[in-house]
Every structure is written in structure tokens, then in C-alpha cells.
Amino acid sequence: MINAKTLDYSFDEESEGFGEPPKAEKAESRFGEKFFLAIVAFGVLAFVVQLLGAPFKGTWFGFLLAFIPIIIGTPIYFFIHYNDTEAGIKNDNVYFGSISAGGILGWLAGIFLIGFYVFLYWKPEYLSGGIEIVDPLARALSGGPANQWFLYGFFYTVLVLVFGIRMFMKYRHNRYQIIRTSSVMFFQFGLAFVIPNLLKALNQPEFYFTYFWPLKYEYLFPGTVSKFVSHPEGLGIFFIFWGAMMTFIAIPVLTYFYGKRWYCSWVCGCGGLAETFGDPWRQLSDKSTKAWKIERWSIHSVLVFVTVTTVLLWANSATGGQIFGEASSTLKRWYGFVIGAMFAGVIGVGFYPILGNRPWCRFGCPMAAILGLIQKYYSRFRITTNGGQCMSCGNCSTYCEMGIDVRKYAQKGENIIRASCVGCGVCAAVCPRGVLKLENGKTHKDRYEGSDKPVSAFIDSIKHFP
Amino acid sequence: MHVAIIGNGVTGVSAAIRIRQLQPDWKITMISGESDYHYSRPALMYIFMGHMRYQDTKPYENSFWELNKIDLLRDWVTEIDTQNKQLKLHKNSSLNFDKLLIATGSKSNKFGWPGQDLDGVQGLYDLMDLKLLYENCKGAKNAVIVGGGLIGVEFAEMLHSRNIHPTFLVREKSYWNNVLPKEESEMVNKLIRKQGLGLKLETELKEIVDNGNGRVKGVITDKDEFIDCEVVGLTAGVSPNIDLAKESSINTGKGILVDWGFRTNETDIFAAGDCAEIIKEGEERNLLQQVWYTGKMQGKVAGESISGLENTTYDPGIWYNSAKFLDLEYQTYGMIMPKAKDSEEHLFWEHENNLHAIRIVTENGSVTGINVMGLRYKHKVCESWIREKRSLEYVFDNLKEANFDPEFYTRFEEDIIRKFKKEQAA
Incomplete structure (x- = not known):
């Protein structure tokens, strides 16, 4: 006979959930972790006081005062944090943390990121304080003053690097994860940050060797192509050649042998940020069949959108604007606004703490759409x-x-x-x-x-x- | 035709899906008092540790059941009326059936220890236990886990993640050594101690001590040692849950007695999974299998039997299982006894870091079993070697092919084969 206690059990596991179980206080103090968190906090503070107008803003002193503690302190914090446990999968408490489980802190983090992207694209003047702080580095690297894109690239690269070290510690037993993370860190730091800035210093057009059409749609737009062609010294021609070769040869060949991962989780900068800074939120992606249906419609629509835009732009430029008039450039502007800025930027990263770490890659990226079609049918x-x-x-x-x-x-x-x-x-x-x-x-x-x-x-x- | 299934665990669900495939028009009702939907029982620990939420442990979306026209009923069955083919229910009045599958699983063992019914003392089997554990952990600092098996080590890992210090009481000389051979068992001992969990070997529970309010305050071992604790985990194995069948005309032994098609002595009544005991004609002991994989396979065959496939019989195949002891993964293929038989040859390799090991067992020149610890090996490959009675030479030649570790992992097969060949030559 079932006992009465069991018969009385009428818990709604579905809607009530089980919540967080009680936790005992840990005996030993976590001095190291707290110490290095304080160092990081000091760096952030040094950044904020400069935003508020500290006199050393825009000097090397100010830059280093803020970023040395952040760039050194964060990896050491992660090292101590993970070194406390044995190597292995430790996803303990992921669903109890407000930040990692989509709680209030998660939403606040999302709002903060969204706010940053809105300023970046449409109100860069609000970022002028930050731009000034990283100015010494911009001048040293590219020979020119910093702008909002330099600030963005710098933050982006720092996040990939310090959270890359977190990945090294979290997956230190797993060599696939370590090599893959090293790869995205290398491509972000070298090819998406240092080289484009050095090119600028050498008076060459800014160029990212790791981005191709259709993700970097401009690279096959007639305007960019003619700009590169007309650039003296011939490096522009090489860029066009490189971009076209990657799009039309490397993508199908490499994807045939290795799947889309060779790009998406080994090379791409969007993937690089998602796999490092975004890793704490990976569990928040929606697994339902409904989400899968939305995904298939939206990602392939973006692919159609960018293809049509590109074809129209070329048709228009070939005929000297006779067929479509303003239509193709209007389309280009709309693509840049809706897809390039709103989808890839604001939603793509801003929604990490809410939709998981790859909303852009999953629902929007036309490059992922092409790689995916090849992966599914011919890889x-x-x-x-x-x-x-x-x-x-x-x-x-x-x-x-x-x-x-x-x-x-x-x-x-x-x-x-x-x-x-x-x-x-x-x-x-x-x-x-x-x-x-x-x-x-x-x-x-x-x-x-x-x-x-x-x-x-x-x-x-x-x-x-x- | 109306099929009722008692229990929505992996056996009941596998049966329901199989019946739906074979009989598109039959009505199927799956009854559970524990949960509205099927969830993965082995994933209970991950809810507690915060790796997943309850809803993440459901292997099928809620819409799956409606789509496949499998009716779900949340209720407890209190009586099986085999005569009138009717189930008496706790909340609803009753349910008539044409065919019935009993898939009620098992229950945690309790061996009549003094104090075993005190508050704070519990097993870990179902959602009720999980919910109870949340209550019992309030203010807890120490726990004692009685029994060193698979659930025991999971229980310990769960508590450890909440900073509650668990101490194992293990009757044997070494962790789970009634199943694991000595070397593998010792690897787990070392790991348990390395992670800072308490392990008391050759120690049994004598008594659980009351704090005066009906709640546990500690345990006394057979060595008369008192261990402070606020939670006691009883994980000394499970037994078939046959309470319902026992009070009916269905024959039971340790489990519900069934044939190889999972038919009980009563026409149109079947039982499968943990609660079933398959009668082995002419043999001393019947077959009781109580792991996830067998529950899944038995459910599928029971579903075929219920659907009217007369000739379907359960083929347990080559035994396999897997587990994870803290960070150490374990897979086993074939029957490997803790002590080598005289006719067997055991080859064992262990990495000096104690994190990887392999055992290959041969009998009369052909391979009969493979254990791997901290290595992943392919189920299909190992199974085919055992089924095809492959020689050791063949296994050595193809060992690399069996490896299933992720890319870029260090491969140990060359080391392993070198050591084994040297031993054989000696």
C-alpha cells in the first residue's frame, strides 16, 4: 500500500519548480578571490572617475590605471575561482545565479549591454569619455585619434581575452575547448584588432581578414570594391581578392571537410565573443520546436535580404543607376540599420543574458545560414x-x-x-x-x-x- | 482497445511510444502520481546542483504527448482489480482497461536500522525525495551516506555542491567492490578522498540518533563511533516496487513475475522495468535488471508484446552500463566480475595520474569484457568484439578504433597495448 504521505504529495513541479536548495556556509575564507575582485573593482573605479572628469583622462597614466587592474585582475580571479575545484564539468549553481539564470541581474546586464550598443550606433557622443580614455592606445596603434569603433574593438578584444582565460580554467581537462578558445583569442586579438589598426597606421584601408561577405556585407558591395580598387599601392586589390576567395572557395571547401565550426567557433569574432564572454549564458537559449521554426524563417530571410541587396547594388552600379534609381541604396541603408546594427549588435550581444549567447548567430547571421546549408547537405x-x-x-x-x-x-x-x-x-x-x-x-x-x-x-x- | 500504463518512467514511456507505433488507434493512458510529465530520473541530481531546471530534464516537449495521443493522468493507483480489469485511483474514482502495463520501478532499501524513520533520513529516488532533501538540507552542515553504490556517490556530490560535508559508510573493504574490480574501486576511493569527502570503509550503520525532536542528530557506526550529521542518505540499493501487485492476484517474487514477453500470470496484464522479475525456466535465479538502459529496452519489448506481437522476446544482449563517480567517467561492456574467475585472464592498465584506466578480460582466448575509467569507448565496437568472441590480438589491432574521446585528447592506446603485450610475453 502506498503510504499516506506519498498519496498527499501534490506538488506542481512544472510551474513551482524546485528553486535553490539550502547551502551551508563555507568554512575557509576565499581571500584570493575577494582580493583580485577588489583589484578589478579598482580598475573599474579608475575608469569611472575619469568618465566623471578626473584630470588624467586621456593620458597613458589614466589608461593604464584603469585597464592594468582589469586585464590582469580578472584572469587571476578566474584562475583562483576554478582552481578551487578539481578539473571537470562544474556547472553547479548555474541556475541559481541571478545573472546566469535570467534573473534581475541578468536583465540589468542585458539592459546595460543594449544601452551600450544604442549609444555606439546612434549616439556615440555619449561614449566620448570612454573614447578619450583609450585614446593613447589608439594613437600608438593606428597613429590616429580613437573613435567609438576603436573603443568598441578594444572592449571586445579585452572581453574575448579575459573570458578566454576563464574558458581555459573551466575546461582545463578538455583539450578541444582549450585549442578552440586559443584560436578565437588569436583571431580576435591579431586579425580583428591589431592588424586593422596597423593598416590604418600604414595609411591602408581598414580591413578585417576574418570577416567576409555576407557577414561583412560591404566587402562585396560595389562601393567598397571600387574604393579598394582605387586605393594606391595595390593592397586594396589584394583585399578584394582575399574576400572573394574566402567567400567563394574557402567557405565551401573548409565547410565540406570540417563543418561550419572551422569558422563559427574557431575564427569568427562574433563567435569568439559568444564562446568566451557569452559562455556563462549558453544555457538560456530556447530549445523548443517553436524557436527552431522561427530560427529557420528568420536566418534564411536575412540571407535572402543580403543577397538581393548585393545583386541590386551591382545591377544598379553596372547600369549607372538607370534601373533601380535610389531603390538599391535605400535597401542597403535599411539592411545596415535593421540587420547590421539592430540585429547583429543590439540584439546579437545585448540579449546574451536573456536569449543565450548566440542570438545573432542563430537567428540572423547570413554567413551562418550559408555555412549551415553546406554543413547540413554536403559536409x-x-x-x-x-x-x-x-x-x-x-x-x-x-x-x-x-x-x-x-x-x-x-x-x-x-x-x-x-x-x-x-x-x-x-x-x-x-x-x-x-x-x-x-x-x-x-x-x-x-x-x-x-x-x-x-x-x-x-x-x-x-x-x-x- | 485501451492500454493503461502505471508509471511514467523510462519503461512506461518506452512502452507507450512503441505501442503507438504499432497500434495507431489504440487509446493509451499513462498514470503517474509523481509528475505530470516524464522526466529523466538520473537527472535529479543536476536539478539539485543547479546544472538544470526541472523542465530541462524532460526528454520530450509537452506537446509530444498530445501529438502522439498518449493521455497523461496525474494520480496514484491504489488497487488493481484484475477480475474486472479496473484500476482504483486515489483522486479519481477508477479507470477501466483492456490491457495493463505495470512499470512502477523500485524503492530505496531500508534494512530496519534503528532510527531509519526519523526526520532528515531519506533515500533518493524520485521527485518526492528531491523535494524532501531541500527541506532536510536547511541548516545542515554534515551528512552521512549509508551504502557505497552509484546513487550514494551522486548523493554525496549533490550535498558537496551545497557545502554540506558528506561521509560515506561503506560495508565493504573498498567503494562498490561487489561490482567493481579492486583497482577500479580503489581509483574511486582515492577520488572521493581527494575531493575532500569522508569515506569510512568496512563500516556499517548501527543506529541513527534522535535529537529529541524526532530529527536526526547523528549516527553510530558498528565501531561505536558517533558521527554528527543533520542528513542521512540511505542508498543501500533498491528493490522492485511491487506493493500494488502483491495485493492483487498477480504473482510476485522479489519482483512481479513475468515471462520473456513481460506477461504476468494474469491475461492482458504485463510488467516491465525495475519492478519486473523475469522467470528463467530451469535456473536457480531469475533475472532482475534495475538500470536505466534495461528499463528502456524492456519497455520497448513490453510495448510490442502488448501490441500483440506474439513472438517478441526480450534479449538482454551483451551487458553494458555507465556511470560517473564525481569527475570520473566509467563504462563497462560485457560481464566483469569483481574477482577474476580461474579461467579468465585480466589485463589492467592505469595511468599514473589515477584518472584513466582500462581492463580487458578474456576467457579461453576471446574477449568477454571491457571496463574503461576516464576514457570513452564505443558501445557498438566493444559489444561486437564480445559478441564475435574476438581474440586479444584482434582487440589490440583495433583498439584505437574503439576510442570515443573528444578530438585532441591524448590517446593512450599505444601505451596500453605495449604494457599488455609485455605482460603477455612474460
Whole structure:
């Protein structure tokens, strides 16, 4: 007979949830952590007093006073914090933290980031204090004064680097994560920060070797192309060649061999920020079928939008503006505003603490859309599952930043072949039963039924869309 | 045709899905008093530790059940009337069925220890236990865990994440050594101690002590040692939950007695999963399997049986299982006994950092079992070696192919084979 206590159990686990269990006070003091947090706080304070008008604003002294404590203190804090536990997956308390679980602090962080992007794009004068503080570095690197884009690039790079070190500590048992994180740190620091600024110092056009059309849509717009062509010394021609080669040759070839991860979670700056600074929020991505449907519509619409815009711009420039008149440049402006600024910037990063760390990559990025189509229909990359070992716990799905319900495949022992997968490898890392493995197979044909006929599989999927 | 399923655990759900595939028009009702929807029981620990929320542990979206026309009923079954094919329910009055699957799982063992019913003493099996643990942890600093098995180590990990210090009482000489061979077991001992958890081997619980208000204040071991604690975790294994069947005309032993198609002695009544005991004709002991994977496989076969596939029988196949002891992953393929049989040859390799190990067992020249610790090996590959009775040479030649560790991980197969070949030559 079931006992009376059990019969009386009428808890609504669904809506009430279980909340946070009680926690005992920890005996030993965490002096090191507190000390280095205080150092970081000192750096932030030094930044703020300059914003408020401290006289050393705009000097090397002011710059170093703010950023040495931040850049040195944060990694040491992370080192001490993670060194306290054994190496291994430690996602303890992730869903109890207000910042990491989408609580009030998470929303405040989101509002702060959104505010920053709004100022950056539309009201840069509000950032003038910050721009002045990083001015010495801008002059040393690029030979010119700082502007809001330099400030942005500097913050961005610092975040990728210091949170990259957090990744090193958090996944110190996992060499895939360490190498991948080193890669995004290298590309952000070297190719997306130092080189573009040095190019400026050498009087060359600003150019990012790690961004291509359609993510960096301007690189194949006629205006940019003609600007590069007309630039003296010929480096501009090389940039056009590089961009076109990456878009039309490197993307299909590399994606065939390695999946979209070679770019999205190893090279791309948007991915770099998401995989480092964004990592604490990866669990917040929506895993529902509904979100998947929205995702497929929105990301492919953006791809169509940017393709149409590019084609119209070229048609217009070829005919000297006779066919479309102002239409194509209006389209370009709208693309820049709605997609380039609103979607990629404000929503793409501002909503990290609310939608998870890859809202742009998942719902908007046209580059991810192209890479995804190649990955799904014509690539060797797949995530394989280990026979019957899955126990459906859901760690893989929870920590998938792209909102893929990984468990749905794993519990059936099926390969995971999804256009959106960026190959970050965290599902395999958090799996407590060793069920998932990212692989580049020997061919693309053995991934799922029908994958040996990629074209008809693709056409079929359009017929059944959504 | 109306199929009722008691229990929405992995067995009940696997059966329901299989029945729906085979019988698109039958009515299926799945009853549970524990939760509205199916969740992954092994994931309970991750809710407590904050890795996931409850809703993240549900393997299927809520809409899945409506889409597949599987009716869910939140209620407790209080009686099975086999004569009238009717279930008596606690909240609702009753439910008639044409066919019935009992998938009630198991219950935590209690061995009649003095004080085992005090407040603060509990097992860890279901959502009720989880909720209770939240209550019991209020103000707790120390805990004692009785029994060194899989749930025990998970229980300890959970408490540890909330800064509550757990001490294991393990009856055996070494952690879980009635299942794990000596070396593997010692790796876990070391790990438990390294992470700062208490481990008392060859120690049994004698008594749980009352603080005067009906709540635990500590335990006394068989060595008459008193250990302060506010929580006692009883994790000394589980037994089939057969209370419902026992009070009916359904035959029971340790579990509900069934054949290889999960039929009980009563027509149209089936039982599968943890609660079922499969009768092995002509053998001394029947088959009781109580892990996630077997529950899933048994449910699927039970679903076929219920759907009317007369010839379906359960094939337990090559045994496999996996677990995680704190940070140490463990996978096992084939039957590896804690002590080597005389006819067996055991080869064991362990990395000097105590974090990786492999054991390969052969009998009469062919491989019969593989244990890996801190390494991931492919289920299908290991299973095929055992099924095809592959020689050690074959296994050595193909060992690399079995590795399932993530990319860029250090591979140990060359070291392993070198050591094993040297031992064999000696």
C-alpha cells in the first residue's frame, strides 16, 4: 500500500519548480578571490572617475590605471575561482545565479549591454569619455585619434581575452575547448584588432581578414570594391581578392571537410565573443520546436535580404543607376540599420543574458545560414552518439548555445546533423555518460539517409518548409 | 482497445511510444502520481546542483504527448482489480482497461536500522525525495551516506555542491567492490578522498540518533563511533516496487513475475522495468535488471508484446552500463566480475595520474569484457568484439578504433597495448 504521505504529495513541479536548495556556509575564507575582485573593482573605479572628469583622462597614466587592474585582475580571479575545484564539468549553481539564470541581474546586464550598443550606433557622443580614455592606445596603434569603433574593438578584444582565460580554467581537462578558445583569442586579438589598426597606421584601408561577405556585407558591395580598387599601392586589390576567395572557395571547401565550426567557433569574432564572454549564458537559449521554426524563417530571410541587396547594388552600379534609381541604396541603408546594427549588435550581444549567447548567430547571421546549408547537405562533419549509453539527462540540450535539442537525437542513438550546430563541443563535454563526439567522417555520405544526394535532399527540405 | 500504463518512467514511456507505433488507434493512458510529465530520473541530481531546471530534464516537449495521443493522468493507483480489469485511483474514482502495463520501478532499501524513520533520513529516488532533501538540507552542515553504490556517490556530490560535508559508510573493504574490480574501486576511493569527502570503509550503520525532536542528530557506526550529521542518505540499493501487485492476484517474487514477453500470470496484464522479475525456466535465479538502459529496452519489448506481437522476446544482449563517480567517467561492456574467475585472464592498465584506466578480460582466448575509467569507448565496437568472441590480438589491432574521446585528447592506446603485450610475453 502506498503510504499516506506519498498519496498527499501534490506538488506542481512544472510551474513551482524546485528553486535553490539550502547551502551551508563555507568554512575557509576565499581571500584570493575577494582580493583580485577588489583589484578589478579598482580598475573599474579608475575608469569611472575619469568618465566623471578626473584630470588624467586621456593620458597613458589614466589608461593604464584603469585597464592594468582589469586585464590582469580578472584572469587571476578566474584562475583562483576554478582552481578551487578539481578539473571537470562544474556547472553547479548555474541556475541559481541571478545573472546566469535570467534573473534581475541578468536583465540589468542585458539592459546595460543594449544601452551600450544604442549609444555606439546612434549616439556615440555619449561614449566620448570612454573614447578619450583609450585614446593613447589608439594613437600608438593606428597613429590616429580613437573613435567609438576603436573603443568598441578594444572592449571586445579585452572581453574575448579575459573570458578566454576563464574558458581555459573551466575546461582545463578538455583539450578541444582549450585549442578552440586559443584560436578565437588569436583571431580576435591579431586579425580583428591589431592588424586593422596597423593598416590604418600604414595609411591602408581598414580591413578585417576574418570577416567576409555576407557577414561583412560591404566587402562585396560595389562601393567598397571600387574604393579598394582605387586605393594606391595595390593592397586594396589584394583585399578584394582575399574576400572573394574566402567567400567563394574557402567557405565551401573548409565547410565540406570540417563543418561550419572551422569558422563559427574557431575564427569568427562574433563567435569568439559568444564562446568566451557569452559562455556563462549558453544555457538560456530556447530549445523548443517553436524557436527552431522561427530560427529557420528568420536566418534564411536575412540571407535572402543580403543577397538581393548585393545583386541590386551591382545591377544598379553596372547600369549607372538607370534601373533601380535610389531603390538599391535605400535597401542597403535599411539592411545596415535593421540587420547590421539592430540585429547583429543590439540584439546579437545585448540579449546574451536573456536569449543565450548566440542570438545573432542563430537567428540572423547570413554567413551562418550559408555555412549551415553546406554543413547540413554536403559536409563530413557530424556529432555521433555512443550506442545505447544515453540516459536522457538533458545536459547536452541545456548547454547547447544554438538551442539544438541534442538529447532528442542522442537518446535514439542518431547522429546529430543540424545546420545550426557551430561545433563548440560543449554538448560532448557536459555529457556525463560519454555519449557525444564531434567528428569529421571519411565521407559526407554516411551521415543520414539521403545525404548521398545532397541536392535532392535540399530541394525536398524546401518543399517541406517549415 | 485501451492500454493503461502505471508509471511514467523510462519503461512506461518506452512502452507507450512503441505501442503507438504499432497500434495507431489504440487509446493509451499513462498514470503517474509523481509528475505530470516524464522526466529523466538520473537527472535529479543536476536539478539539485543547479546544472538544470526541472523542465530541462524532460526528454520530450509537452506537446509530444498530445501529438502522439498518449493521455497523461496525474494520480496514484491504489488497487488493481484484475477480475474486472479496473484500476482504483486515489483522486479519481477508477479507470477501466483492456490491457495493463505495470512499470512502477523500485524503492530505496531500508534494512530496519534503528532510527531509519526519523526526520532528515531519506533515500533518493524520485521527485518526492528531491523535494524532501531541500527541506532536510536547511541548516545542515554534515551528512552521512549509508551504502557505497552509484546513487550514494551522486548523493554525496549533490550535498558537496551545497557545502554540506558528506561521509560515506561503506560495508565493504573498498567503494562498490561487489561490482567493481579492486583497482577500479580503489581509483574511486582515492577520488572521493581527494575531493575532500569522508569515506569510512568496512563500516556499517548501527543506529541513527534522535535529537529529541524526532530529527536526526547523528549516527553510530558498528565501531561505536558517533558521527554528527543533520542528513542521512540511505542508498543501500533498491528493490522492485511491487506493493500494488502483491495485493492483487498477480504473482510476485522479489519482483512481479513475468515471462520473456513481460506477461504476468494474469491475461492482458504485463510488467516491465525495475519492478519486473523475469522467470528463467530451469535456473536457480531469475533475472532482475534495475538500470536505466534495461528499463528502456524492456519497455520497448513490453510495448510490442502488448501490441500483440506474439513472438517478441526480450534479449538482454551483451551487458553494458555507465556511470560517473564525481569527475570520473566509467563504462563497462560485457560481464566483469569483481574477482577474476580461474579461467579468465585480466589485463589492467592505469595511468599514473589515477584518472584513466582500462581492463580487458578474456576467457579461453576471446574477449568477454571491457571496463574503461576516464576514457570513452564505443558501445557498438566493444559489444561486437564480445559478441564475435574476438581474440586479444584482434582487440589490440583495433583498439584505437574503439576510442570515443573528444578530438585532441591524448590517446593512450599505444601505451596500453605495449604494457599488455609485455605482460603477455612474460
